[in-house]
Structure formats: structure tokens, C-alpha cells
Amino acid sequence: MADYRQMWTDLGMDLEKHDVLCEVLPDAFGGVFLSQQNRPAGMDFYDFVVSEIHGVRPAELIEHRQKGGKVFGTFCVYVPDEVVFAAGGIAAGLCGGSQFWVSGGEKVLPVNTCPLIKASVGARLDKTCPFFMIADMFVGETTCDGKKKAWEILSKEVPLHVIDVPQMKRDKDIAAFESEIKDFIKVVEGVTGNQVTPEKLGEAIKLINNKRRALQRLYNARKASPVPISGKDALLVTQIAFYDDPARCAQMANRLAEELEERISRGEGVFPADAPRIMISGTPMAIPNWKLHHIVETAGAAVVVEESCTGTRYFEHLVDESGQTIDEQVRALAERYMQTNCACFTPNPGRIEDIIRMADEYKVDGVIDVNLQFCNLYSTESYLVKNTLAEHNIPIMHIETDYSEQDYEQLRTRIEAFLEMVRK
Amino acid sequence: MDQIAYRWYILFPNHHQGLQLNRELRKANIRNQISPTPREASSCCGISLIVEPDDLDRIGKIIEEYGISIDKIVKLPVKTDWQYRGI
Ligand code: SF4
Numbered sequence: 001m002a003d004y005r006q007m008w009t010d011l012g013m014d015l016e017k018h019d020v021l022c023e024v025l026p027d028a029f030g031g032v033f034l035s036q037q038n039r040p041a042g043m044d045f046y047d048f049v050v051s052e053i054h055g056v057r058p059a060e061l062i063e064h065r066q067k068g069g070k071v072f073g074t075f076c077v078y079v080p081d082e083v084v085f086a087a088g089g090i091a092a093g094l095c096g097g098s099q100f101w102v103s104g105g106e107k108v109l110p111v112n113t114c115p116l117i118k119a120s121v122g123a124r125l126d127k128t129c130p131f132f133m134i135a136d137m138f139v140g141e142t143t144c145d146g147k148k149k150a151w152e153i154l155s156k157e158v159p160l161h162v163i164d165v166p167q168m169k170r171d172k173d174i175a176a177f178e179s180e181i182k183d184f185i186k187v188v189e190g191v192t193g194n195q196v197t198p199e200k201l202g203e204a205i206k207l208i209n210n211k212r213r214a215l216q217r218l219y220n221a222r223k224a225s226p227v228p229i230s231g232k233d234a235l236l237v238t239q240i241a242f243y244d245d246p247a248r249c250a251q252m253a254n255r256l257a258e259e260l261e262e263r264i265s266r267g268e269g270v271f272p273a274d275a276p277r278i279m280i281s282g283t284p285m286a287i288p289n290w291k292l293h294h295i296v297e298t299a300g301a302a303v304v305v306e307e308s309c310t311g312t313r314y315f316e317h318l319v320d321e322s323g324q325t326i327d328e329q330v331r332a333l334a335e336r337y338m339q340t341n342c343a344c345f346t347p348n349p350g351r352i353e354d355i356i357r358m359a360d361e362y363k364v365d366g367v368i369d370v371n372l373q374f375c376n377l378y379s380t381e382s383y384l385v386k387n388t389l390a391e392h393n394i395p396i397m398h399i400e401t402d403y404s405e406q407d408y409e410q411l412r413t414r415i416e417a418f419l420e421m422v423r424k
Numbered sequence: 425m426d427q428i429a430y431r432w433y434i435l436f437p438n439h440h441q442g443l444q445l446n447r448e449l450r451k452a453n454i455r456n457q458i459s460p461t462p463r464e465a466s467s468c469c470g471i472s473l474i475v476e477p478d479d480l481d482r483i484g485k486i487i488e489e490y491g492i493s494i495d496k497i498v499k500l501p502v503k504t505d506w507q508y509r510g511i
């Protein structure tokens with residue numbers, strides 16, 4: 001068996017604690033993923049990534065660092081990865097999705113902080129995630145209050161740059177974000193020692209756009225009925241996209257999408273054509289948070305799309321590739337990123353419009369709007385989501401949950417009742 | 425009477441070998457599933473392949489033909505009582 005213990009020791013990880021995580025992963029992955037029928041062969045790659053989750057990719061990042069490269073850990077889809085890759089660095093999404101890390105976060109954060117933040121802080125402080133130990137720099141942003149304060153704590157551990165993401169979308173806000181991207185370029189140039197030239201930035205824009213195109217293609221296949229891939233499998237692809245090599249990510253997602261397109265032409269699906277089609281909207285589900293998808297899909301409904309940052313918000317909209325100068329390219333980046341509709345903006349009608357549009361595109365029978373516990377932004381916005389969807393006669397339920405299994409049975413009962421209603 | 429269902433896991437010295445066997449088995453249309461190695465099979469995590477016992481002879485031939493090195497083959501009872509837990 002591959003033995004990564006030396007690598008983890010060299011990273012300064014707490015092996016004993018980490019071992020607890022290694023121990024539960026195989027059963028959980030077996031219970032959630034391998035129990036599914038007729039999975040596409042293209043999932044092999046993703047099953048492999050999970051099987052070696054703290055081994056293969058961390059080893060690649062370490063190799064990159066040994067050659068003098070730098071690794072940037074990110075926590076939000078507003079961080080322009082293009083800048084990092086243009087400077088020869090690697091950006092890796094680090095959001096914590098594991099209950100295992102929450103208690104470590106609670107040692108320093110108020111208990112009523114969202115689990116994503118607690119897990120992200122806990123993963124670093126407990127030294128139980130290689131990715132958090134490898135990153136040369138963390139890149140934070142000013143999206144929500146919990147994160148803003150968490151950066152101040154994490155910055156005691158790792159060099160941390162905070163990108164000021166505007167809270168509104170007026171022209172002057174987009175201009176402000178442009179100037180933030182320019183500052184970020186300087187920071188990344190300083191850390192990597194490499195200049196971000198128009199050629200390099202142009203290549204990086206194409207690289208990340210290609211990854212987005214591949215994920216868009218994959219999600220397009222989910223519009224078919226019967227749906228050719230489960231929501232759990234599609235979610236796993238997106239979760240892994242956050243830290244995989246972008247070119248390989250595009251290659252694997254395209255390969256999988258091709259297989260799904262063949263399934264569609266044969267009319268082959270993983271759920272019966274009359275199974276309820278569900279959209280999950282709301283806060284991100286970082287790996288290994290598979291809870292809600294597991295509940296919905298074991299109740300006989302298919303999750304066909306996620307309106308979330310571990311879903312469409314990650315790859316919708318491409319950056320205009322025609323820019324020739326840094327100024328033009330940065331403008332294009334700012335324009336693309338500011339099209340993302342997160343609840344941290346006010347007002348944020350675009351998100352609800354997206355949900356309504358996608359409910360139609362993906363032929364959705366019902367929407368489950370979910371927010372992580374203590375996420376004030378998405379929890380408050382759920383009121384508007386609910387009212388507007390009701391006006392459009394789209395069945396909707398709202399859920400607030402965390403990473404634990406405490407509310408599992410209760411959620412299952414509520415979701416089954418919702419599906420019952422949707423089926424009628 | 426043997427009521428317990430079993431799963432057969434092939435373990436490897438490294439992931440390259442596991443991925444190669446996965447590819448060859450796919451080509452030969454032999455069912456196999458990449459899985460994290462269960463604790464009961466080895467204290468090290470990493471990839472293993474779940475295969476059907478009826479295919480073991482054919483798989484053995486492929487392993488030999490392509491010179492793939494494996495660690496061992498382990499038979500474990502299928503866990504039917506698994507409950508969701510937050511990991
Ligand atoms: S939900 Fe908002 S703050 Fe969180 S990752 Fe997405 S865009 Fe960033």
C-alpha cells in the first residue's frame with residue numbers, strides 16, 4: 001500500500017489525529033458512493049482521487065514546491081485563480097467540509113460560526129489536512145463576517161492576503177474589484193518571483209475557461225431525462241475540481257461528459273425517468289460533505305443541479321479571452337467574477353433569477369434551498385428565495401444544517417415529506 | 425448456511441499498479457470498482473479494487489500478463505449496517 005506517513009510527518013501533521021479521518025473515510029465513501037448502481041466508468045478517476053485523497057495530489061503540490069513553485073490556498077469562488085496560474089503558481093480550493101475538523105475550529109471560534117469556517121480553521125490548527133500545511137499563502141476575501149474574522153486568526157499561522165470583494169454590484173464596485181485584482185497580481189508576483197505578463201495571463205484565462213467549459217458540458221448532461229449521472233457523483237466532480245490540476249480537471253470532466261452524452265443517446269439513466277428532479281440551492285458543500293445529496297437520492301429522487309459554489313456558481317460565465325493587455329484582461333476578469341451571485345451582495349436578485357431559470361433548464365420538480373448552520377446571509381436570503389419561487393409555483397423547502405449526523409433522521413423525514421408532495 | 429455477503433479487495437504496493445489493473449479490467453469488460461482500502465484490510469489508506477470472486481481467475485491471468493504487482497487479495501464481509509455519519 002502507498003504509505004504517505006513520511007510525507008505527512010514532514011509536513012508537520014498530527015498523524016494520530018489524522019488517522020481517525022483515514023479510518024472512517026473508506027466506510028463513508030462505500031456507504032455513500034459505492035452503494036449506487038450503474039455509475040459511469042468515468043467516475044473511476046474521481047473514486048481514485050478520493051481513495052488517495054491526502055496522498056496523490058498533496059504529493060504533486062509538494063513536488064511543485066520542491067521545484068521552486070508556490071501554492072496558494074483559497075476559500076471562495078471570487079478569488080481569480082487565473083492570476084495564480086499566470087505567475088506559475090498553483091491555486092487550490094481549501095474549504096473544509098469535514099465534521100472531523102469542526103471541533104478544532106471551535107477551540108478558537110464562537111460555536112455559532114458556520115461549520116465551513118470552523119472546519120477550515122480547525123483543519124489548519126489541528127494539523128490534520130496536508131493541503132492546509134502545504135500552502136505557502138492563504139487567500140481570503142471579505143465576503144462574510146465569519147470569514148473576515150477567521151482570516152485574522154489564520155494569519156497568525158500562514159501568510160494571508162485578503163481580497164476586498166465588494167458588497168454591491170454598481171459600476172464603481174466592479175472598478176474597485178479590478179483594482180483589487182491588480183493588487184493581487186502584485187502580491188502573487190512577490191510570492192512567486194514571477195511576473196504576470198499579458199501572454200501568461202491570457203494562457204491562464206484560457207486554462208481556467210476550459211475547465212469551466214468542461215464542467216458546463218457535464219452539467220448540461222444532467223438536464224436530460226432520465227438523468228445519466230447521480231447528483232452525488234456530479235457533486236464529487238465539482239468538489240474535486242477545486243483542488244485538482246485545471247487541465248486534468250477539464251480532461252476528466254470532458255471524458256465523463258462524453259460518456260454521459262452516449263448514455264443520453266441510448267436513453268440510459270441512473271434514476272427512473274419519473275423520479276423527482278431536485279435542485280439544491282444555497283451554501284457550498286465542500287468535500288466530504290455529501291449529506292443532503294445522500295438523503296435526497298436514497299429517498300428515490302435525483303439531484304440534477306446545484307445552484308451553489310460547489311455547483312453552477314463555480315463555472316458559469318467565461319472570462320472574455322480577447323484582452324491583449326493586463327488592463328483589458330483584468331477588466332474581463334472583474335466583469336466575469338462580478339457576475340457570480342452570492343448572498344454576500346446586496347441586493348442580490350440575480351441569484352433568485354438564476355434559480356428560476358435553472359429550474360426550467362434542468363426540468364426541476366422542486367428546490368431545496370439549504371444553508372449551513374449560522375450562515376446569516378443565505379439564511380436571511382432564503383425568505384426572498386422562498387417567496388419568489390412560490391410566486392412561480394416552484395415547490396421549495398428550506399433547510400439549515402451542519403456537517404454532523406445529529407439531524408440526519410429529522411432531515412430525512414422532512415425531505416421525504418417534501419418529495420411526497422412534489423410527486424403528486 | 426452462509427448468509428453473509430462478501431467483497432473481494434485487491435490491494436497494491438502503489439496507485440500506479442492499481443490504476444493499471446483498473447484500466448486493463450475495464451478493457452476486458454471485467455467488473456471492478458476503485459475504492460479506498462478498508463481499515464480491516466490494511467492500516468495504510470490508498471486505492472484498492474473491489475472485484476467479483478467469479479472473475480478472480482481471469483483477473484489473475486491479466487495481472488500476470490501485464491506484470492502488475494499486487495500486495496494481496498482480501499475477502500471482507502459487506503457492511504449492511506452502515507449508517508450515515510458526518511466525516
Ligand atoms: S457562498 Fe459566497 S462567500 Fe461562500 S464561496 Fe461562494 S461566493 Fe464565496
Ligand code: SF4
Binds near residue numbers: 144145372375
Ligand atoms: S456558508 Fe455563509 S457563513 Fe459560511 S463561509 Fe459561506 S457565506 Fe460565510
